[in-house]
Amino acid sequence: MNKVQRLINPLHLEGLHHEADMMRNVDVHRVLYQTCGHQASVLAKSRSCQQHKDESDRNQRLVIFDKDGTLVCIHAMWAPWIRGIAARLENATDLDLANKIFNLVSFDNNTGKIKPGLLGEGTMSQLRDTITQLLSEEGVPREKAERIVQACWQVREMANYGDVRAVGDVGHLFGVLKSNGYLIAVNTSDSRGVTEQTLDHLDLRRYVDIIVCGDDEDVLPKPHPSRPTAQKICSELGVHPSDVIMIGDSTSDMMLGCNAGFRYSIGVLTGIAPREVLERDATYVVDDIHQALHLILQDSS
Numbered sequence: 001m002n003k004v005q006r007l008i009n010p011l012h013l014e015g016l017h018h019e020a021d022m023m024r025n026v027d028v029h030r031v032l033y034q035t036c037g038h039q040a041s042v043l044a045k046s047r048s049c050q051q052h053k054d055e056s057d058r059n060q061r062l063v064i065f066d067k068d069g070t071l072v073c074i075h076a077m078w079a080p081w082i083r084g085i086a087a088r089l090e091n092a093t094d095l096d097l098a099n100k101i102f103n104l105v106s107f108d109n110n111t112g113k114i115k116p117g118l119l120g121e122g123t124m125s126q127l128r129d130t131i132t133q134l135l136s137e138e139g140v141p142r143e144k145a146e147r148i149v150q151a152c153w154q155v156r157e158m159a160n161y162g163d164v165r166a167v168g169d170v171g172h173l174f175g176v177l178k179s180n181g182y183l184i185a186v187n188t189s190d191s192r193g194v195t196e197q198t199l200d201h202l203d204l205r206r207y208v209d210i211i212v213c214g215d216d217e218d219v220l221p222k223p224h225p226s227r228p229t230a231q232k233i234c235s236e237l238g239v240h241p242s243d244v245i246m247i248g249d250s251t252s253d254m255m256l257g258c259n260a261g262f263r264y265s266i267g268v269l270t271g272i273a274p275r276e277v278l279e280r281d282a283t284y285v286v287d288d289i290h291q292a293l294h295l296i297l298q299d300s301s
């Protein structure tokens with residue numbers, strides 16, 4: 001296993017999740033995660049929500065949605081994208097790279113499905129660094145590798161993505177939440193440019209109160225299940241963490257909810273992780289966001 005594989009292999013992510021699992025019931029422990037050049041201090045779930053309750057008495061409730069695999073079909077959107085990147089890199093280098101790239105980012109090219117791992121949970125920066133490192137290990141000089149990856153990336157070209165398909169009637173769901181007094185946030189590892197284009201394309205942006213993306217400068221991106229992301233969202237919207245519900249398709253999403261002291265986390269089965277994986281960290285696991293809406297409305301009635 002080479003250095004890149006050790007850094008982003010799904011088993012490595014699994015190990016990080018397991019490490020935090022073990023810490024979760026211990027009071028105020030700090031776990032330092034380091035992947036792909038990023039560092040994040042992660043506080044395991046520890047404090048009672050009541051310890052923070054004096055920060056806000058507004059009782060405003062908020063639902064935070066992950067994007068890919070939760071609001072939009074991750075496979076339809078990202079399978080063509082990673083295949084396009086791999087093809088352009090092979091053309092640019094004359095190297096046999098595609099299967100190595102698919103393995104590194106946890107993409108099954110035979111089924112077109114994205115599995116738990118870098119493509120489904122990492123940021124654009126982490127993806128780009130990992131693939132650049134692969135080119136270096138294949139013998140491409142580092143500076144040339146960076147230029148080639150940059151030229152092949154074209155992250156802001158929506159035409160490079162596949163079908164941007166909502167998971168059900170997201171607009172209706174957002175409208176129901178709004179009419180019941182909920183604020184809505186989107187917290188994604190994807191870049192801000194693509195995220196805003198996607199929400200505009202699906203006519204969802206008018207419902208969303210805050211968008212936090214993987215390339216925002218002032219937050220630590222998922223897959224780090226870090227407090228700063230949650231703190232940014234809660235502080236900007238004036239919502240206490242115990243009044244927040246997290247919905248996502250990955251272990252990273254569920255751990256964010258746990259570590260931030262959210263009211264609860266709902267895992268959905270429309271993305272990358274199977275039920276048995278999500279159940280380790282989720283409060284509930286349901287088929288999709290529409291079943292999640294039923295849970296939320298029952299909770300608020």
Ligand SMILES: [Mg+2]
Nearest residue numbers: 066068069249
């Ligand atoms: Mg996701």
